[in-house]
Amino acid sequence: MEEVVYTILRTVVSILILMTCFLWFGKQINSHINLYNFAFSITLGSFIANMGFDLKLKFLPMLTAFLTLILLFFSFSLISSNNRIFRKWLSGRPxxxxxxxxxxxxxxxxxxxxxxxxxxxxxxxxxxxxxxxxxxxxxxxxxxxxxxxxxxxxTTKQDFNPTIKNNDVTIPKELIMNGKMIEKNFNADYSNNWIINQLNQRNLELNDVQYAVISSTGTLFIDIYHDKLTSAIDLE
Structure with a gap:
């Protein structure tokens, strides 16, 4: 009877810890389905199963290992959010x-x-x-x-206005990400000097730009770090 009660307590505590962790970064895992997050999810499930049901394993060491795994995931996520090269290495590339x-x-x-x-x-x-x-x-x-x-x-509404119709489509070209130029995507039409000129016309510095991309129809989209929104929508 004592083992049954102990198993129930371990399971309840384990699930509560897991739910707390997923409330913390569950959206990130669900929105970024890649090999790293897939492996992390499987490992988390294994830890929770052992913490809850395997009485041969001591709970405290398992909890320590579990929290260490969470810390590693958080650290990798923090580094990858600010480092595109590390992000590609961690998540892979399309x-x-x-x-x-x-x-x-x-x-x-x-x-x-x-x-x-x-x-x-x-x-x-x-x-x-x-x-x-x-x-x-x-x-x-x-x-x-x-x-x-x-x-x-x-068919879209744009198709009914021939003056703005553009039949030439290409894969969008990312020119700036996280304040850094992506040199390999530059060409004769979209050069380093061209994007600098576009930023100057908008009174922007390179460090102000979070993301700049040429759309499939050749339109330049620029997003800056500080959008200066007076009333942002909060869906939380």
Whole structure:
């Protein structure tokens, strides 16, 4: 009877600790489905199971190991939020599968991704004819993101105004992230001097910019660190 009560107490305490942790960073895990978070979630589950049911293991050492794991996850998250290189190493990078309607066999072989996998994920997105696809990117979560060719895209209000219609679409190019330029994405049209000129026109410094990207239709989007909102919406 004593063992039963002890097991119940261990289980209750373990679940409470787990729920507290997930209230703290659960949104981050759910929104960033990658190999690192997947492995972390499995490890957390193993710890909680052992803490709750394995009476051969002492509870306090298991709790110490569990909290150490939480601390490591928090530290890695903090570092990766401020370091793009570390973030890529930790979370992985998406892979382009189709570029301008052409299937990239070399990229598929690198990640051991087959044509059957591609066709299955396209069908799950409601695309049964691969000829409709302009770009396809396999995200680190394993999900396939697709941009259709212009003539296969759904009609929008913009399509009824030919003066603002733009049929030339490309993959968006990130030019600035976390106040640092992404040099590899610069080209003849979007150069270092061009983006500096765009910032000067907006009275902005490079350190002011959190994110700058050229959209699929060639429009420049800039987001700064301090948005100066007078009334921000809080959904918490």
């Amino acid at each position: 892979t382009v599968i189709i570029d301008k309607g052409k299937i990239l066999d070399c990229n598929m072989k690198k990640i051991r991704y087959t044509l059957d996998d591609l066709n299955q994920q396209l069908r799950e997105l409601g695309i049964f004819d691969i000829i409709e696809v302009e770009f396809a990117i396999l995200e680190v979560s394993g999900k396939l993101s697709v941009m259709k060719k212009t003539k296969y895209q759904n």
